Every structure is written in C-alpha cells, then in structure tokens.
Amino acid sequence: MRSFWISALASVLMVFAAPAASHAQGGSAPASAETENFVRGFVRFLAYHEAGHLLMTQIADLNNNPDWSQSDREDYADKFAMILLRPDANDPDGLEEIVNAAAGWLQVDDSIIRNEPHAPASQRASDILCLLYGSDPEAFADLRDLTDPSMDCVGIYQAMEREIREVFQDYSGEMGQEINIVYARPTLGMKAAHDFLRASGVVEDLKDDIEFDFYLTNKTTIQAISCDGRVKSDSFYFDRVRAASPEDDHFVITLCYEMIDARLKYGMKGFEDQAQ
Numbered sequence: 001m002r003s004f005w006i007s008a009l010a011s012v013l014m015v016f017a018a019p020a021a022s023h024a025q026g027g028s029a030p031a032s033a034e035t036e037n038f039v040r041g042f043v044r045f046l047a048y049h050e051a052g053h054l055l056m057t058q059i060a061d062l063n064n065n066p067d068w069s070q071s072d073r074e075d076y077a078d079k080f081a082m083i084l085l086r087p088d089a090n091d092p093d094g095l096e097e098i099v100n101a102a103a104g105w106l107q108v109d110d111s112i113i114r115n116e117p118h119a120p121a122s123q124r125a126s127d128i129l130c131l132l133y134g135s136d137p138e139a140f141a142d143l144r145d146l147t148d149p150s151m152d153c154v155g156i157y158q159a160m161e162r163e164i165r166e167v168f169q170d171y172s173g174e175m176g177q178e179i180n181i182v183y184a185r186p187t188l189g190m191k192a193a194h195d196f197l198r199a200s201g202v203v204e205d206l207k208d209d210i211e212f213d214f215y216l217t218n219k220t221t222i223q224a225i226s227c228d229g230r231v232k233s234d235s236f237y238f239d240r241v242r243a244a245s246p247e248d249d250h251f252v253i254t255l256c257y258e259m260i261d262a263r264l265k266y267g268m269k270g271f272e273d274q275a276q
Ligand SMILES: [Zn+2]
Pocket: 049, 053, 074, 077, 275, 276
C-alpha cells in the first residue's frame, strides 16, 4: 500500500505518454480498462468540482463575494471536490481515482487551453496531491516529495475541511430538496459516453453524497446531455436558472457526453477545458 499511488500514477502516465492508439485509428477502438479507470477518476473529479460551485452558490453564496476573483472560486471548487472525494489510505479504488484525476491534469497541454479561468493544469494536479497528502501525512508520506515545500498542505487541508463542516454541512438530520437526475438520450456517436457514465455510478454517488451531508433549499438537477451546438460542448458546467423569486431558482449541473467521449478516445490530448 505504501507505494500504491506511485504505481498507480506511473501506470496512468505510461498509458497516456504513449500516443493514443485509438486516436490514430480514428477513435473507433474501444477504450482500454486503463483508459476507463483514468476517465472515471477524471470525470468524477470534474463532476464534484461543479458540485463545489453549486454548494458555494446555493448554501453559502460565496460566488458573490466581491473579494474573490474567478480563479479564487475555481480553486475553491477544486478544493471542495478534493474534500468530498478524499479517500482513506485503505481505499485503493478511491485512491486510484483521485490519483487519476491528478494524472489527468498532468496530461493537459496548457498551451492549447483558451479562455481558461482555472489554475494551470499542472497546478491543479499538484494541489490535488497536496490536499491528499495533507489529509493524512503519515499514510501518504510518499506524496510529500511531489508537493510544493512552500505550501502547508496539512494546514490547507484542515482549514478547508473545517470550513466545509462549519459553513456548509447540515446536521439537522433532515433532508433538503432531492436532486433530480436526468440522462438525456445521447445523440449519434455519444452512446458509448452515455453508457460509460451510467455504468460509472458517478452521478448517483454525487447525488447521494450531496443529499446526505448538505441541506439543499432549491430545485437541483444533475443532467447528462449531448451538448453539441451549445456554447460549451466539451465540458461540464454549472448554471443557476433564475426564477421570479430566488427561492424558485433552479440549480443545474450539466455533464456533456462530448467531454467524456473525447477523453475515452483521446485521453487528455487536445483537451480544451472551458468548464466553469
Ligand atoms: Zn469551475
């Protein structure tokens, strides 16, 4: 277990260091098990990142904090995802997924990303590893060398964990609004991405995790759809759909099949994330 993350990271990097075979074949080959594991971890992290935006808006209204820049909000959503997904040292599946999320960011070529509000991809990877290390510095001692020595990973983790517990979580024992899940029928070519997302359980896990720990006051939906033709077709994103009165506002997390499809085919090469 001690070196679990090293072997996981190495295997993921090896898979994606090689030119994507399926890409060369026009993307028609089925994804390998390694690729599927990698995409599952990455998709889960991005979905939980959007949940961070959702909770920041619906529960704490942090999105309107005038002192925060857009990149501050993005960093916060990443940290939120990391706290919600933090695996125990004895949870190899959870560990593999979070390592895959970090490895995913390491694959991104920053130079091709446009209009990017998030931190550089490599920074997002090292922040994930910093928080993972900070969550349990003994169990994850091997990660220490990968973290920025100027960052107090333990302190950052504990502060964020405390903030979520004290500001966001609900201990009334009562449940707020249920989250609606919608899997829209995939358009031509998006069936594999749709099937993959359903089989992954990511959406259902996210619904359960949020409903269990947080009290939702508004109608909330996680929708998986084909986004071709929309402004942001290769991404996940969060919207607040305004109603006549704020209590009727509808909160929507959108997961585009196209983003999943592209990762299954090409890994992170050519990733143009405009997810906000
Ligand atoms: Zn974001």
